[in-house]
Amino acid sequence: APAEHQPRAAAASCNLSNKETWDYIVVGSGPGGLTMADRLSEAGHKVLLLEKGPPSTGRWGGTMKAPWLQNTNLTRFDVPGLCNQIWADRNGIACTDYDQLAGCVLGGGVAINSGLYWKPHPDDWNMSFPPGWKDDDMKTAVDKVFTRLPGTMYPSRDGKLYLPQGYNMLSAGLTQGGWKSIDANVQNDQRNRTFSHTIYYFADGERHGPLATYLVTANARKNFAFWTGAGVKRVVRTGSKVTGVEVECGGSSGVINVTPNTGRVIVSAGTFGSAKILWRSGIGPTDVLNTVKSSSDGSSMISSDQWINLPVGYNLYDHVGTDLEVAHSSVVNYDFYGAWSRPIQSDSQLYLNSRSGILAQSAPNFGPMFWDIVTPADGINRHFHWQARVEGSRSTSMTLTQYLGTGSVSRGRLTINNQLKTIVSQSPYLNDANDKAAVIQGVQNLRDALSKVSGLTWVRPTASQTSTAFVNSIPSNPGSRNSNHWIGTNRMGADDGRVSGGKAVVDLNTKVYGTDNLFVVDASIFPGHITSNPTAAILAVAEQAAIKILAL
Numbered sequence: 001a002p003a004e005h006q007p008r009a010a011a012a013s014c015n016l017s018n019k020e021t022w023d024y025i026v027v028g029s030g031p032g033g034l035t036m037a038d039r040l041s042e043a044g045h046k047v048l049l050l051e052k053g054p055p056s057t058g059r060w061g062g063t064m065k066a067p068w069l070q071n072t073n074l075t076r077f078d079v080p081g082l083c084n085q086i087w088a089d090r091n092g093i094a095c096t097d098y099d100q101l102a103g104c105v106l107g108g109g110v111a112i113n114s115g116l117y118w119k120p121h122p123d124d125w126n127m128s129f130p131p132g133w134k135d136d137d138m139k140t141a142v143d144k145v146f147t148r149l150p151g152t153m154y155p156s157r158d159g160k161l162y163l164p165q166g167y168n169m170l171s172a173g174l175t176q177g178g179w180k181s182i183d184a185n186v187q188n189d190q191r192n193r194t195f196s197h198t199i200y201y202f203a204d205g206e207r208h209g210p211l212a213t214y215l216v217t218a219n220a221r222k223n224f225a226f227w228t229g230a231g232v233k234r235v236v237r238t239g240s241k242v243t244g245v246e247v248e249c250g251g252s253s254g255v256i257n258v259t260p261n262t263g264r265v266i267v268s269a270g271t272f273g274s275a276k277i278l279w280r281s282g283i284g285p286t287d288v289l290n291t292v293k294s295s296s297d298g299s300s301m302i303s304s305d306q307w308i309n310l311p312v313g314y315n316l317y318d319h320v321g322t323d324l325e326v327a328h329s330s331v332v333n334y335d336f337y338g339a340w341s342r343p344i345q346s347d348s349q350l351y352l353n354s355r356s357g358i359l360a361q362s363a364p365n366f367g368p369m370f371w372d373i374v375t376p377a378d379g380i381n382r383h384f385h386w387q388a389r390v391e392g393s394r395s396t397s398m399t400l401t402q403y404l405g406t407g408s409v410s411r412g413r414l415t416i417n418n419q420l421k422t423i424v425s426q427s428p429y430l431n432d433a434n435d436k437a438a439v440i441q442g443v444q445n446l447r448d449a450l451s452k453v454s455g456l457t458w459v460r461p462t463a464s465q466t467s468t469a470f471v472n473s474i475p476s477n478p479g480s481r482n483s484n485h486w487i488g489t490n491r492m493g494a495d496d497g498r499v500s501g502g503k504a505v506v507d508l509n510t511k512v513y514g515t516d517n518l519f520v521v522d523a524s525i526f527p528g529h530i531t532s533n534p535t536a537a538i539l540a541v542a543e544q545a546a547i548k549i550l551a552l
């Protein structure tokens, strides 16, 4: 195999007989955890990163692959065009202890997602984040992210865009409707009646992203180690002080300690995983902790007089997804699922030989992305991110998904059952009348914008259905609205959740209220949602958290 196909490094396996202590233990290797691991080790601290899933990309010794990748070091995670295989086969990749999809592999969501990558709009920070985390405060952190990972509109190494017919048709239609083309990660404050090509964190025709940047620099340091197959059951604490973590691996469990007196634990296990670790550590609302107490954890759970009553699991949110479908004779469909076992030879060869072609683009051929802002009767702006992709009920279909993020006030709740599976027990979608009114208006705005496109067929909603009837016909539950952009269960804020009326689980340094040395850094601390797909914002939040934690 060519040199670039050789494994470049591999994670160590979990080793419970290792009795070293660590300045920082970071739990979870999603975008939050990878950034923390790198920045904390860069500052000279001794850092252990614990990931419960297996290796993913080839660089780190991953082995899951399509048949045509057998003699290469590439895995299914490396090849952008294979990313939607997650919808066909997620065995050994998706977490099995949540009722929603999340990646339990090295990289978490950034190993399995579509790579869509957006510099946040200023309102994303200004409308819901607390002091110290507003747009002006976040500039250094955002710059660090985009210096490290600039992102690209041209994922194919040859610089060409493949099968752009759908993009061309819709962008011409939007232009006709008065919307404007922008360079979305430069003009990130102009996401209103605008559109852009899709931007990815991919590079050189491969997934790239945080696994090929933050983890590479961390791994080059002697003061850093990471273990895969290492699931953290709970943090070990006496009152407010955390002394280590209880780890399960290879059928046994043991405790790994932080450096006495000064060590810290950073939980970065994602919106579901971080809430779960806190609950199992006796941190959360009493009803949920009582459920944990009644589970197999019960006999070894920290005693109830040590519980910390915080609103962990409230404030759950996800982009509200509303799928529209249009068809147009110019649109060309590509069989990305077929590319798993029977790729078109010229396409797989172009990819293997030069990392170029349609398989270097994310499946299922995204673009354009477009934005709109709607202000319903409560006067709060709602930001919409629209995502087009070549997929639907006809061979010439495109699905246009509307995401409602920034400005939305609806929230849900995450809890756990006594089998220790996390459950979305209160759906977060459109519980607020003004959120719903904005979604309806947003759908209507798009229909108006595309009304002059000749030959465009509206499949969903049909031309005769009103936008109100259409939106009302879609159930407001995860099965129909899920965007896989879950946030919020460990909300950050100055309002200590232990006090009546307080809603925050972590303070403005991301430290869990009522603890001395326990932090949460991932999507779960977002107080509200942002405009677009969240990876870049999560990286920025982690960069900012690293600055704040290192300064403590």
Ligand SMILES: Cc1cc2nc3c(=O)[nH]c(=O)nc-3n(C[C@H](O)[C@H](O)[C@H](O)COP(=O)(O)OP(=O)(O)OC[C@H]3O[C@@H](n4cnc5c(N)ncnc54)[C@H](O)[C@@H]3O)c2cc1C
Pocket (backbone or CB within 6 Å): 027, 028, 029, 030, 031, 032, 033, 050, 051, 052, 053, 086, 101, 102, 103, 104, 105, 106, 107, 108, 109, 110, 112, 113, 114, 115, 116, 117, 230, 231, 232, 233, 268, 269, 270, 271, 273, 274, 277, 484, 485, 486, 521, 522, 523, 524, 533, 534, 535, 536, 538
């Ligand atoms: C199918 C899909 C497509 C998506 N597409 C996009 C996209 O194109 N662009 C975008 O920006 N976003 C996308 N997202 C969302 C994005 O991937 C997530 O928002 C992001 O990964 C969340 O980051 P995180 O650090 O909070 O947690 P995660 O990425 O979920 O990482 C958490 C990590 O912690 C590990 N973990 C959990 N519990 C434990 C434990 N007890 N012990 C040890 N380790 C543990 C998990 O295995 C995982 O690796 C997508 C998500 C999905 C599921």
